[in-house]
Amino acid sequence: MDIVDISQVTHHPPSLPPTPLVRIRNLHFRRGERVIFAGVDLDIQRGRITAIMGPSGTGKTTLLQLISGQLRPTAGTLLVDGQPIHGLSRQALYALRTRIGMLFQSGALLTDLTVFENVAFPIREHGRLPESVLRKLVLMKLEAVGLRGAADLMPNALSGGMARRVALARAIALDPMMILYDEPFTGQDPISLGVLVSLIRQLNDASGLTSIVVSHDVNEVFSIADDVYLLAEGRVISHGTPAQLTADPSPWVQQFVAGLPDGPVHFHYPAPPLAADFLGK
Numbered sequence: 319m320d321i322v323d324i325s326q327v328t329h330h331p332p333s334l335p336p337t338p339l340v341r342i343r344n345l346h347f348r349r350g351e352r353v354i355f356a357g358v359d360l361d362i363q364r365g366r367i368t369a370i371m372g373p374s375g376t377g378k379t380t381l382l383q384l385i386s387g388q389l390r391p392t393a394g395t396l397l398v399d400g401q402p403i404h405g406l407s408r409q410a411l412y413a414l415r416t417r418i419g420m421l422f423q424s425g426a427l428l429t430d431l432t433v434f435e436n437v438a439f440p441i442r443e444h445g446r447l448p449e450s451v452l453r454k455l456v457l458m459k460l461e462a463v464g465l466r467g468a469a470d471l472m473p474n475a476l477s478g479g480m481a482r483r484v485a486l487a488r489a490i491a492l493d494p495m496m497i498l499y500d501e502p503f504t505g506q507d508p509i510s511l512g513v514l515v516s517l518i519r520q521l522n523d524a525s526g527l528t529s530i531v532v533s534h535d536v537n538e539v540f541s542i543a544d545d546v547y548l549l550a551e552g553r554v555i556s557h558g559t560p561a562q563l564t565a566d567p568s569p570w571v572q573q574f575v576a577g578l579p580d581g582p583v584h585f586h587y588p589a590p591p592l593a594a595d596f597l598g599k
């Protein structure tokens with residue numbers, strides 16, 4: 319009988335730390351002459367909620383557009399699930415983008431379709447499913463945001479908070495691996511806001527999602543984010559857990575976290591000297 323060396327059979331390679339879902343290195347991006355990013359390094363860890371914060375006009379929305387392949391970096395590396403998103407063929411990019419759900423402020427519902435049809439829309443667009451399967455799928459997504467009972471309503475019968483939740487059900491219709499939220503709390507009353515905050519956390523954890531939230535709302539974001547990146551003037555100026563950022567003594571971070579009007583963050587968009595505009599000098 320052959321003797322098998324058990325130590326050889328059961329040998330496992332040492333476990334490696336999980337790779338981030340999004341890995342950004344030395345990212346540069348400019349719009350015309352204007353430099354938006356001048357060397358950004360950032361990791362989005364799988365299964366976590368990462369907040370991207372920073373003063374208005376810093377490029378937070380632009381960053382989401384770069385991650386989802388809508389814009390191309392000027393230079394640097396941007397890997398999504400290990401793939402260099404800007405080196406992909408059209409077909410591969412399309413396939414990857416169907417795995418990214420987006421909840422953008424501008425992503426309004428289609429006003430002439432019911433709530434049900436709004437959520438069904440990306441599923442119908444993506445491929446053919448028997449109507450009975452589609453119905454179950456859509457109702458499950460609506461149930462996940464607490465609006466199964468609203469399936470037959472038209473968008474104009476919804477409150478602002480309900481409309482955003484329907485948009486969220488639509489964003490998760492294709493079971494994405496990652497969801498990008500751009501200012502999800504804007505214009506919400508306190509109750510809708512509380513509902514949205516806990517929904518984002520709940521959906522992330524229950525569906526094994528990875529979430530990126532762009533927002534100005536420090537309190538709401540700090541209550542759900544696992545990681546926070548603070549951007550300003552084209553760079554990451556701080557990164558850590560909400561508790562680490564709160565304790566960061568840097569005046570940049572403190573100005574932002576405390577919402578102070580005065581500090582190192584400029585209030586004015588870059589402009590020529592006043593005299594040049596008003597006195598022609």
Ligand SMILES: Nc1ncnc2c1ncn2[C@@H]1O[C@H](COP(=O)(O)OP(=O)(O)OP(=O)(O)O)[C@@H](O)[C@H]1O
Pocket residue numbers: 349354372373374375376377378379380381
């Ligand atoms: N389509 C565009 N064409 C030219 N410039 C643009 C365009 N979209 C945005 N910008 C500029 O790029 C910069 C970054 O914009 P972006 O919307 O990403 O900032 P943001 O941090 O998301 O701002 P906010 O918090 O105000 O939404 C801004 O200076 C903006 O004026």
